[in-house]
Amino acid sequence: MNREEILVEVSHLKKYFASRPGFFRKRQTVVKAVDDVSFQIHRGETLGLVGESGCGKTTVGRTIIRLYPATAGKIVYAGLDITNFTEKQMFPLRKKIQMIFQDPYASLNARMTVGDIIGEPLDIHGIAAGRQRKEMIMELLNKVGLSPEHASRYPHEFSGGQRQRIGIARAMAVEPEFIICDEPLSALDVSIQAQVVNLLEDLQSKLGLTYLFIAHDLSMVKHISNRIGVMYLGKLVELASSNDLYQNPLHPYTRALLSAIPVPDPDTADQKQRIILEGDVPSPINPPEGCRFRTRCRHARTGCGESTPEMKEVEPGHFVACYLAHDGYSG
């Protein structure tokens, strides 16, 4: 496996949602859900994407797989520019790119048996039928740690962790190479989260999968990702290897985010100096001019409101969009 091979390349991606003028709103408003985001995902790696609710993580994922048309920018998958692909052109790729969703309760069709849920992608892509289809379903169930007799049952008969396994089995049915995992753990209990993480890691090493792993639980993201991107209000503000990001966070937002994680260790917790961000995330309809984080940033200075800082590689493989970090926090 060539780690340097780029599987997904996103450049200057924008996704704006327009809301129609309504009774209370006279003018049309535009939500800049994703606003000029660029990154690459190498084949076989896991790229983590973190940030607070509403910062645009899901929209990035959905725009990459063309569930939403991009407003601007370019998406290249395995060397193909798919930005303006038609649904017909996308069809063969739909096999290779799969998505696992946040809510294992809502994302499975309640009226289908587990066997049919897992078998559906096999039917859609005409991969297998009859006996062979049945065998493949059994194999998939086995792969995710469920047993053959589960095939004839319905989703409501399963626990959250088991349902997430069903979702994973379904995603694996078509032998994908790239999987977008959108908060696959947040509905699960701590002891079950670890089961699902181990399963995702096993499948990755066995099948050479590439993951985009979206989450807001930073400790799990660190565990599973090779590199991590941090988003704030539609923008990527920092991107680095997971160790670099945790040991040497450069963006003030990343620092605040890391210091906010409650640590399950009393001594560390007692000594910790927490950076408390004041206020709330501003609205993506009217984001602050210049650096979007400056309204909550304790280092903000006049230049920060004048122009938007670009992502700059300040150390090998470590990108950050902050004027202070660009200057090494001097001055």
Add this chain to the structure above:
Amino acid sequence: MKNILEVKDLHTSFFTHLGEVKAVNGVSFAVGPGEVIGIVGESGSGKSVTSLSIINLLPFPGKIVGGSILFAGKELINLPEKEMQKIRGNEISIIFQDPMTSLNPVFTVGNQIMEPLVRHRGLSRDEARQKAIEMLAMVGIPSPEKRINQYPHEFSGGMRQRVMIAMALCCRPKLLIADEPTTALDVTIQAQIIELMKDLRDKTGTSIILITHDLGVVAEVCSRVIVMYAGSIIEQGNRRDIFYRPRHPYTRGLLRSVPGIRAKQKERLKPIDGQPPDLLNTAAGCPFYPRCEHAMLICAEERPSYTEFSSAHKAACWLYHPLAPRVERSI
């Protein structure tokens, strides 16, 4: 000092058409004055039902079937609803997980804080208003004199949770029960609320029961920890006992299944295998027995009693019976 709350051998069941669900099955604990005690456990382990039993707000078909709940020396079980109303929201306050469902959308935030002050404390409207502004300022709402006239939807999630806390504290309750007060919030907002809870702990002397599934939150704010599993307390102790000297295999398993945030090397997670038990068909033995890596014959047959390791620290596990084989610590 005398305990504020003493729960003894509490049994609460839901009488469903499928049978009796033993949601709380023999729970005993005490809360001292000014103490912050954490209750952790997986989804469905009985944390919320325990707290709803205390304030007698069990949903149908739930019923307390045995035990005793002494609050400031007074038995709460079978207390007439009229007397319970005087205690609820006045001497015992509760904060629920979702602040939006617990605030009334048609009244201003100020009205909702003032109402119990007028009703329980007999304050005039002007006095109540002053007090409400004071409370909003205390929980860190900027310009409270203006905010007090706004409606819940004009507040962000974190601010609504602050309002809930202000409401819960304005009658100076002896006991505050906070049921997952940060679960629905973003990490940086969660951090604000954690700091606020710590502040309250240090400044007001109110006893707090903090229910959460996040071991990190417990490590940061609680002095004592109760670990629940399938309706029972399987271990309780001081914070350092639970995090540094856990005794029950379930507590150890929980601590092992979260990734160490400071771990430089990537280590495989160690999940607890299997699923939490079905409370409809509780077996005779230890509820954790089917998932326990150290299970012995006796564990399937008889419920273990508590072994005390110190006056504060005890666990219900057969491994600590004098005749049981020695087990290597594995954490």
